Amino acid sequence: MRRLRDIGEFGLIERIEGRVGARSVPGVSLGIGDDAALLRLRAGEELAVSTDALVEGVHFRWQTQSAVGVGRRAVAVALSDLAAMGARPLGCTVALAAPPELPLRRIDDLIRGIVAEAGRHGCPLVGGNVTRASETSLTLTVLGGVKAGRALRRHSLRAGDRLFVTGVLGAGALALARSERGGAKLRRVPEPRLAAGRALVRTAERCACIDVSDGLLADLGHLLEGSELGAELEVDRIPLPRGFAGACRRLGCDPTHLCLAGGEDYELLFTLPPRSPLAGSTARLARRLAVEVTEIGRISARPGIRGLPELPRAGGWRHF
């Protein structure tokens, strides 16, 4: 079996270049192969940039995930941050660290996953770095363009704003529980809500937005941070995956905990002003954003999050 050490740094870079190809991409003046990549914004745009890392043994395990899936997931999760700002993807870089004894097939699959997912979202891989390390990790930096002054910033929320979420919550944590407790392969790749974010930039008068990566409660907390505002949740309205309660029961998980604090959903949690014409009907809003949308509560002048049931344990993902 061939391993990473058999091809070395430049062999790996060549493999990545080969996978990416030389096809010219609008907005990319210069891709992989020089000291830096060169990208063009459109007139009136500013740059949105976000960095995210997946580490073997912390964010993924070879035993439960395919290498293609890990690569796809790394890109999807990073792009979710651009979605939450309402930016259109321009390009991305990947810093790949791996042990020299990693099988080449695994590296090839990782790259294949990265390039496929990046391509699917119009976010070409334009550069990066490769190095050896004692465990595999992927650090993605995604670059996007957004109309200057129009990005969906967390700070722009006010008391009375209505609170919405795209898609369903709990699916990410359920897939993880299935893989950890049920021994199933983790196949789920989250869908970055890029079109919804961009539609909000184009059409919302005022919108605060965050992507739900750490769990609804934790991320709602982040949205409120520094604002002295609170939120009234209507927990019964939180949209759940089909068959969620039964699936949770079979795995011995608490469904309330999974949907409120499980994380890994990468849906957009956003606010709109109380009388926003955009939110006149949730069905119309959903058509505009090209994704299912549910109203789940309201921003209130009183700090803290209310409307919660008792939770079995405090939520969110701990990184250390």
Add this chain to the structure above:
Amino acid sequence: MRRLRDIGEFGLIERIEGRVGARSVPGVSLGIGDDAALLRLRAGEELAVSTDALVEGVHFRWQTQSAVGVGRRAVAVALSDLAAMGARPLGCTVALAAPPELPLRRIDDLIRGIVAEAGRHGCPLVGGNVTRASETSLTLTVLGGVKAGRALRRHSLRAGDRLFVTGVLGAGALALARSERGGAKLRRVPEPRLAAGRALVRTAERCACIDVSDGLLADLGHLLEGSELGAELEVDRIPLPRGFAGACRRLGCDPTHLCLAGGEDYELLFTLPPRSPLAGSTARLARRLAVEVTEIGRISARPGIRGLPELPRAGGWRHF
């Protein structure tokens, strides 16, 4: 002794935010704290982006380097890629991975080094990621602006072009040898030649450029890659640090090897057309670039690098 695990992910992010401060920076619409940072290019500029990683045990060792030095070095090395494109720094992100048992003081020093070096070059830290990992690593992504169509690309070289290098070669490898063989602390932080790169963008009619990270021969090879051109080096003209031969002798290193293949210098290696008015006198060129400049050879129509002495072993840094 307090350790990283005692403060957790959000504690660490707070510490970084505290170190960076809330001072508003021109070009930065939004710094740390949202889903993505927002940066503004100037009219007529395109974006230059480069990613670079330093891994404990591969690129640095706690035994031989201070944490402040590691942080400073990570930024300097990444910025060298912007210098080699002739871009002005706009901002950077850092993905920090570290074991939970890492002493807090070390993390604080790392951050201090990153923020200080980034500040020194007008390249504010605008975002990033923190995660646990089994070894410490820093992945820097640097973002810069460069006049559209004017970046210093490797491809723009032709036969007859004159070959120049900034500063001296061998100092980086010598410092490394001193630390590895002589037991000295590695204190050297390379100086990214940002002003020189920008001056070349402003004044050179045509200029191919690369930074010398892997060693002169390896990086000259990268410059020539894909061009079917070669180079005639005048090895005797290669600018060396003061007292270089003696220092090498005392450490048992071969000075020719160190200056040609040692790497770690982060000087700019660049070409100018044969009759470029900019290169009429090397002294004037040096004033323009605000750094010592030496002419060390010529690009030739014949592939390969000529003018070399025998080398004790093949050069360049192997990453795997």
